[in-house]
Amino acid sequence: GQNIDQPTEMTATExxxxxxxxxxxxSGFNGLFWYQQHAGEAPTFLSYNVLDGLEEKGRFSSFLSRxxxxxxxxxxxxxxxxxxxxxxxxxxxxxxxxWGAGTKLIIKP
Amino acid sequence: DTAVSQTxxxxxxxxxxxxxxxxEQNLGHDTMYWYKQDSKKxxxxxxSYNNKELIINETVPNRFSPKSPDKAHLxxxxxxxxxxxxxxxxxxxxxxxxxSGNTIYFGEGSWLxxx
Numbered sequence: 001g002q003n004i005d006q007p008t009e010m011t012a013t014e015x016x017x018x019x020x021x022x023x024x025x026x027s028g029f030n031g032l033f034w035y036q037q038h039a040g041e042a043p044t045f046l047s048y049n050v051l052d053g054l055e056e057k058g059r060f061s062s063f064l065s066r067x068x069x070x071x072x073x074x075x076x077x078x079x080x081x082x083x084x085x086x087x088x089x090x091x092x093x094x095x096x097x098x099w100g101a102g103t104k105l106i107i108k109p
Numbered sequence: 110d111t112a113v114s115q116t117x118x119x120x121x122x123x124x125x126x127x128x129x130x131x132x133e134q135n136l137g138h139d140t141m142y143w144y145k146q147d148s149k150k151x152x153x154x155x156x157s158y159n160n161k162e163l164i165i166n167e168t169v170p171n172r173f174s175p176k177s178p179d180k181a182h183l184x185x186x187x188x189x190x191x192x193x194x195x196x197x198x199x200x201x202x203x204x205x206x207x208x209s210g211n212t213i214y215f216g217e218g219s220w221l222x223x224x
Contacts, residue, residue: 033212042113042199042215043152085150096165097213099152 002026004100006088011106012078020073020086020103028093034062034073035087037102043087046073075105083107112136115200115216122190123224130185130219132200140164141183142201142213143175152199158183190223197221 003025012018024032031050035043049055049064049071061074073086085102092098115132122128134141142165143155156175157165163175172188187194200216 040218042217044215045212048212087152089152097154101150 022088026092030091113216134202138202144199
């Protein structure tokens with residue numbers, strides 16, 4: 001079956017750096033997305049990786065290794081507003097998005 | 110301006126009732142989706158339409174029927190509601206079909222509670 005694994009919950013301190021990992025086993029690969037979802041709100045797009053390497057966008061960066069079936073989202077200079085769930089999603093060989101359950105990130109002062 | 114809007118945001122209804130959730134997008138996108146997010150927070154696709162035509166129809170009960178009058182609208186009608194239908198339903202849209210890297214934009218969600 002197809003599977004996306006992320007930690008259920010992580011805690012970090014304001015101003016610090018946190019890395020949220022995502023591993024996937026899917027039938028084929030056509031890109032990986034990271035979305036942010038605040039409680040009670042819709043998911044919003046953060047990043048898209050289709051080639052190996054690091055994509056940087058401000059305080060957020062996303063890394064992909066296709067050979068390892070692995071990605072991470074790196075958040076720097078954490079702010080309280082970064083408290084949210086972070087969803088990893090992979091497009092399989094049929095271009096269907098397979099979603100992880102999300103990682104709830106708690107930021108403490 | 111809201112890009113993907115869906116109504117109602119909250120809906121509490123009794124078992125056995127029939128209800129509809131409406132969705133509209135003003136992004137000019139060709140593809141629209143309905144997703145269900147259950148208590149375990151997994152997002153599961155239910156339907157996908159491209160230019161008013163159904164392209165993805167996952168295994169959902171046939172009590173769920175999507176309708177797309179035009180490419181800017183995708184409504185979800187649910188017959189004979191059951192307790193297990195309680196969830197958050199997200200409408201979404203993207204430019205092009207799912208066979209591309211295009212970003213999916215989500216509506217604010219409709220919280221359905223069946224009692």
